[in-house]
Amino acid sequence: MRTYYCGEVRQQQIGETLTFWGWVDRRRDHGGVIFLDLRDRTGIIQIVSDPQRTPDSYEHAEALRNEYVVKVTGRVSQRPEESLNPKLPTGEVEVYAESIELLNAVRKQLPFQVSTADVETVREDLRLKYRYLDLRRDRMSKNLQLRHQVVKAMRRYLEDQQGFIEVETPILTRSTPEGARDYLVPSRVNPSQWYALPQSPQLFKQLLMVSGLDRYYQIARCFRDEDLRADRQPEFTQLDMEMSFLSQEEIIQLNEELVAYIFKTVKGIDLPTPFPRLTYAQAMERYGSDKPDTRFGLELVNVSQLFKDSGFKVFSGAVKAGGVVKVLPIPGGNSAISNVRIKPGGDLFKEATDAGAKGVAYVRVKAGGEIDTIGAIKDNLSDAQKQELLELTAAEDGHLLLFGAGPTEVVNKTLDRLRLVIGKELGLIDNTKNNLLWVTQFPMFEWNADEKRLEALHHPFTAPYPEDLHDLKTARAQAYDLVFNGYEIGGGSLRIYQQEIQQQVFEAIGLSPEEASNKFGFLLEAFEYGAPPHGGIAYGLDRLVMLLAGEESIRDVIAFPKTQQASCLLTDAPAAVDAKQLKELHVASTYKPKT
Numbered sequence: 001m002r003t004y005y006c007g008e009v010r011q012q013q014i015g016e017t018l019t020f021w022g023w024v025d026r027r028r029d030h031g032g033v034i035f036l037d038l039r040d041r042t043g044i045i046q047i048v049s050d051p052q053r054t055p056d057s058y059e060h061a062e063a064l065r066n067e068y069v070v071k072v073t074g075r076v077s078q079r080p081e082e083s084l085n086p087k088l089p090t091g092e093v094e095v096y097a098e099s100i101e102l103l104n105a106v107r108k109q110l111p112f113q114v115s116t117a118d119v120e121t122v123r124e125d126l127r128l129k130y131r132y133l134d135l136r137r138d139r140m141s142k143n144l145q146l147r148h149q150v151v152k153a154m155r156r157y158l159e160d161q162q163g164f165i166e167v168e169t170p171i172l173t174r175s176t177p178e179g180a181r182d183y184l185v186p187s188r189v190n191p192s193q194w195y196a197l198p199q200s201p202q203l204f205k206q207l208l209m210v211s212g213l214d215r216y217y218q219i220a221r222c223f224r225d226e227d228l229r230a231d232r233q234p235e236f237t238q239l240d241m242e243m244s245f246l247s248q249e250e251i252i253q254l255n256e257e258l259v260a261y262i263f264k265t266v267k268g269i270d271l272p273t274p275f276p277r278l279t280y281a282q283a284m285e286r287y288g289s290d291k292p293d294t295r296f297g298l299e300l301v302n303v304s305q306l307f308k309d310s311g312f313k314v315f316s317g318a319v320k321a322g323g324v325v326k327v328l329p330i331p332g333g334n335s336a337i338s339n340v341r342i343k344p345g346g347d348l349f350k351e352a353t354d355a356g357a358k359g360v361a362y363v364r365v366k367a368g369g370e371i372d373t374i375g376a377i378k379d380n381l382s383d384a385q386k387q388e389l390l391e392l393t394a395a396e397d398g399h400l401l402l403f404g405a406g407p408t409e410v411v412n413k414t415l416d417r418l419r420l421v422i423g424k425e426l427g428l429i430d431n432t433k434n435n436l437l438w439v440t441q442f443p444m445f446e447w448n449a450d451e452k453r454l455e456a457l458h459h460p461f462t463a464p465y466p467e468d469l470h471d472l473k474t475a476r477a478q479a480y481d482l483v484f485n486g487y488e489i490g491g492g493s494l495r496i497y498q499q500e501i502q503q504q505v506f507e508a509i510g511l512s513p514e515e516a517s518n519k520f521g522f523l524l525e526a527f528e529y530g531a532p533p534h535g536g537i538a539y540g541l542d543r544l545v546m547l548l549a550g551e552e553s554i555r556d557v558i559a560f561p562k563t564q565q566a567s568c569l570l571t572d573a574p575a576a577v578d579a580k581q582l583k584e585l586h587v588a589s590t591y592k593p594k595t
């Protein structure tokens with residue numbers, strides 16, 4: 001019987017004879033004395049064997065190699081002074097092995113040394129191919145355990161304190177309205193018909209509210225066939241929730257308690273509630289982003305008024321065309337950031353042009369408020385205007401002012417990127433901070449320039465503010481995102497439950513009644529049988545755990561993730577299938593490899 005895991009033994013157990021099961025993390029032969037680091041998911045315990053004190057185990061100990069699986073029984077003793085290891089929780093004790101039983105050896109050469117392997121030193125494709133070895137490592141094992149703790153905390157709070165019920169919703173279903181590309185599954189028994197994998201359980205959770213379930217949650221797998229970026233996966237996990245009869249305020253409050261509970265239970269961190277809030281408009285104005293990292297300042301300043309009639313045509317033209325001129329003021333930026341970096345060819349210039357800007361204008365503020373710039377801006381500013389610029393931006397000696405001028409979205413996107421890069425570079429981000437922030441009052445729609453139509457920013461079931469109904473196109477949505485240190489970790493909304501409003505929204509996004517009924521007819525019909533007011537939210541579990549674990553990639557908190565090419569290197573999925581299978585599915589490939 002196992003009474004302790006390897007990582008759990010402390011001085012209190014000295015004198016006890018215990019049995020451990022695990023893997024040999026490392027074996028060291030110190031001239032006649034063999035030391036084994038024995039590992040299981042909790043950590044490491046030092047096992048000692050020598051011919052004098054433990055003659056029965058010595059021979060077996062000699063034969064062990066890294067990653068062999070063994071059972072060890074022995075007495076726990078105090079480590080001698082010179083071999084105390086303060087870095088290990090078990091570093092004060094060791095176990096004299098009375099017996100060592102080899103349960104299984106390693107038969108192939110290990111692709112990497114598990115014990116010393118580091119995320120940084122082993123190629124990620126190797127780690128993914130031999131994921132089961134990768135997951136033996138302390139860091140990865142801890143990540144999975146942390147993930148489990150987070151889910152457990154979610155369940156405890158929602159079930160035990162708030163009366164939520166977990167319900168599973170279908171994986172084989174119809175297209176859901178999150179706006180990404182669907183994964184499709186052909187139906188064998190319904191030739192030429194397809195299931196879509198859910199992009200989220202959105203429609204089902206709303207139906208569950210019509211059913212009177214009142215409070216639903218699910219740790220839900222979602223599928224979106226998107227081009228992958230560093231923190232995206234084709235399948236990912238959400239904490240998905242939906243509630244009836246609660247106001248937006250009540251939903252927000254319940255969710256603050258949930259998040260505070262998770263941080264407290266999992267990390268021991270007390271988050272002050274209520275969390276700060278910004279409206280979407282405020283967030284965009286001050287940070288150029290709807291998920292601002294508020295751990296540092298460097299806020300943007302809108303100087304459109306100052307430049308709207310200026311002789312500097314790039315600026316005045318931008319404002320006249322309906323755009324903006326904004327400044328990113330950087331204290332100490334004069335010495336920290338050289339001209340070369342801002343001019344064509346420089347890294348900050350590239351950052352800006354990647355965001356869609358044509359370039360970056362800048363001004364350096366010198367002693368006495370003297371400003372130094374390459375011609376155009378200075379030449380076109382009167383002394384009074386210069387003074388106003390300094391006041392608006394609170395600029396003093398040493399300030400660098402970076403300008404964005406043009407369409408609002410481009411300017412915001414550009415200065416947001418520059419702000420993040422520079423904030424990081426100048427060490428302005430306080431990593432001990434845990435900043436939670438609600439962003440509220442999103443616009444209902446955004447303009448899809450490719451399709452020349454409005455598009456629901458959240459999804460088409462999000463309710464507008466009642467007072468904005470007179471002009472739906474510019475209406476604000478009763479939607480809210482939760483932002484953690486500059487990452488969106490959750491988002492949701494109150495839903496439309498009145499048919500007339502739903503019709504108007506479909507109309508606004510150019511969805512005809514036929515199309516709407518074809519796509520979501522079952523939901524719209526359900527709403528005719530007594531739908532309660534309801535709303536919900538979903539959290540990206542992978543991202544939340546990534547942030548809590550201090551990792552930089554969600555792949556490091558997912559047991560078996562996919563690569564950027566959406567493939568699984570362990571199982572080699574996706575893969576070709578038998579012609580017979582395709583035939584049964586009535587599917588033929590049109591793919592022609594390029595020659």
Ligand code: ASP
Binds near residue numbers: 178
């Ligand atoms: N279904 C939404 C999403 O997946 C969340 C929600 O509105 O509850 O982003």
